[in-house]
Amino acid sequence: MEKNISQQLLEFIENSPTCFHAVQAMTDILSAEGFTELKENQKWHIENGGRYFVTRNGSSLIAFTVPVQEMKGMHIIASHSDSPSFKIKENPELESEGHYIRLNVEGYGGMIRAPWFDRPLSVAGRVIVKDKAQGGFRSILVDIGRDLVMIPNLAIHMDRQINDSCKCNIQKDMLPIYGDLSAKGTFMKLIADTAGVPEEEILGHDLFLYNRQKGTVWGASGEFLSCSRLDDLQCAFASLKGFLAGKRQEYLAVHCVLDNEEVGSGTKQGAASTFLYDTLTRIHTSLGLSQEDYLIHLADSFMISADNAHAVHPAHTDKADPANRSYINGGIVIKFSASQKYCTDGVSAAIFRDLCQRAGVPVQTFVNRSDMAGGSTLGNISNTQVALNTVDIGLPQLAMHSPYETAGVKDTGYLIRAAEEFFC
Ligand code: ZN
Numbered sequence: 001m002e003k004n005i006s007q008q009l010l011e012f013i014e015n016s017p018t019c020f021h022a023v024q025a026m027t028d029i030l031s032a033e034g035f036t037e038l039k040e041n042q043k044w045h046i047e048n049g050g051r052y053f054v055t056r057n058g059s060s061l062i063a064f065t066v067p068v069q070e071m072k073g074m075h076i077i078a079s080h081s082d083s084p085s086f087k088i089k090e091n092p093e094l095e096s097e098g099h100y101i102r103l104n105v106e107g108y109g110g111m112i113r114a115p116w117f118d119r120p121l122s123v124a125g126r127v128i129v130k131d132k133a134q135g136g137f138r139s140i141l142v143d144i145g146r147d148l149v150m151i152p153n154l155a156i157h158m159d160r161q162i163n164d165s166c167k168c169n170i171q172k173d174m175l176p177i178y179g180d181l182s183a184k185g186t187f188m189k190l191i192a193d194t195a196g197v198p199e200e201e202i203l204g205h206d207l208f209l210y211n212r213q214k215g216t217v218w219g220a221s222g223e224f225l226s227c228s229r230l231d232d233l234q235c236a237f238a239s240l241k242g243f244l245a246g247k248r249q250e251y252l253a254v255h256c257v258l259d260n261e262e263v264g265s266g267t268k269q270g271a272a273s274t275f276l277y278d279t280l281t282r283i284h285t286s287l288g289l290s291q292e293d294y295l296i297h298l299a300d301s302f303m304i305s306a307d308n309a310h311a312v313h314p315a316h317t318d319k320a321d322p323a324n325r326s327y328i329n330g331g332i333v334i335k336f337s338a339s340q341k342y343c344t345d346g347v348s349a350a351i352f353r354d355l356c357q358r359a360g361v362p363v364q365t366f367v368n369r370s371d372m373a374g375g376s377t378l379g380n381i382s383n384t385q386v387a388l389n390t391v392d393i394g395l396p397q398l399a400m401h402s403p404y405e406t407a408g409v410k411d412t413g414y415l416i417r418a419a420e421e422f423f424c
Pocket of ligand 1 (some may be wrong): 080231232307
C-alpha cells in the first residue's frame with residue numbers, strides 16, 4: 001500500500017517537470033474522474049452535487065465539489081505547484097570561447113545551488129503561439145524529455161577551496177552548456193520542434209531547467225524516498241488523492257494548488273491574488289447565494305495550508321528547536337510561529353489535531369529555533385484575500401530546495417488519510 005502510493009507519487013512528480021505540467025497532470029486526473037472544467041472567461045452554471053475545476057495561467061488550479069444539500073461552510077486544502085529552478089532568459093544562447101553554446105538562465109526561488117552541478121538536466125515549460133483557428137493565443141506545453149544540458153563544476157585543481165563552501169554565482173558559474181559551436185542557433189528550433197510549431201511562431205515562453213534523475217525509494221527497508229520537487233508536489237498529490245477519496249458531503253470541498261509560492265506568491269495566480277476569493281464567490285453567485293451567504297459560510301470554514309516541513313537533519317541536530325523536532329515517517333508536521341508566518345493558532349491546531357485523531361494519523365510539531373527566521377509559506381498570504389481559520393502543516397523532509405529532496409514513504413499516506421477525513 002505504502003510503496004504503491006510512493007510509486008504513484010514519484011510518477012506524478014516525474015510527469016510534472018514544471019508547474020504547468022503539474023497542473024496539466026491534475027487536470028487529466030480530475031477530467032478522468034468526471035470533473036467539469038470551468039473557464040474564468042465564461043459564465044459558470046454550478047449545481048448542487050456538481051464537481052468542477054478551474055485553472056489560472058495554466059499554473060494554478062482549484063478543484064471543488066458542491067454538496068447535494070445546503071453547504072455548511074468550506075473545507076480547503078492549499079498547496080503550491082512551483083519549485084525552485086533556473087528560468088531560461090530571452091535570447092537564450094551565449095557563445096563561449098568559440099567552442100561552447102551555453103544557455104542564459106536566472107534563478108527562480110531560493111534554491112540550493114551546488115547539487116545542480118554535474119548532473120544531466122533537461123528543459124520544460126510552455127511556449128505561446130497565436131491561435132489561428134480560434135483567434136487570440138494558445139499555450140503549448142513542452143518537455144524536451146532527454147539529457148540536454150549540464151552545469152559542470154570547475155576542477156578541484158583550479159580551485160582548492162571549492163569544498164569550503166559553494167559560493168556559486170548563477171550568471172558566472174551556472175549557465176548550463178547546451179552544445180558545441182554547431183549547436184548555435186538551434187535551441188529555440190529544438191523547443192519549436194518539440195512543441196510542433198515553426199520557430200518563428202513562438203511569441204513568448206516560460207522554460208525551466210529540471211533534474212533528469214528519477215525518483216527512488218531507498219534505505220535499509222525502503223523507508224525513504226527521494227525525488228525532485230517534493231516541496232510541494234508531495235502535498236499537492238496527497239491533497240488531490242484525499243480530496244478524491246473523501247465523500248465531500250456537507251462542506252464545499254476545495255483542492256487548491258497555487259503557483260509562485262517560491263517567489264513570494266505576489267502574482268495573478270499566486271496565494272496573494274484573488275484567484276481563490278474569485279472562485280469561492282463565483283461559486284456562491286452561481287448557486288444563487290449572496291455575498292452575505294459567502295461570509296456566513298466563511299466563518300464556518302477551515303483551511304489546511306500544506307507545504308513541506310523540515311525534518312531534523314542527522315548531521316545538524318542543533319538546527320532544530322529543542323522540543324519541537326519532526327522526523328521523517330513521524331507523521332504530519334503542524335507548524336507554529338509566534339509572528340504568524342505560519343498561521344496556526346491554538347484553535348486551528350486543536351481542530352487539526354482532532355481531525356488527525358479521527359483519521360488515525362500521527363502528528364508532530366515544528367517551531368523554528370528562536371534565533372532562526374525560518375521560511376514562509378502560503379497560508380498567511382492567502383488569508384489576506386480569504387480570511388478563515390487556517391492551520392499550517394507539511395510533510396517532513398530533508399534538503400528542502402535541493403533539486404533532489406528526501407522524504408518518508410509513510411508520510412504521504414498520512415496526509416492522504418487526513419485529507420480524506422477532512423473532505424468527509
Ligand atoms: Zn514549499
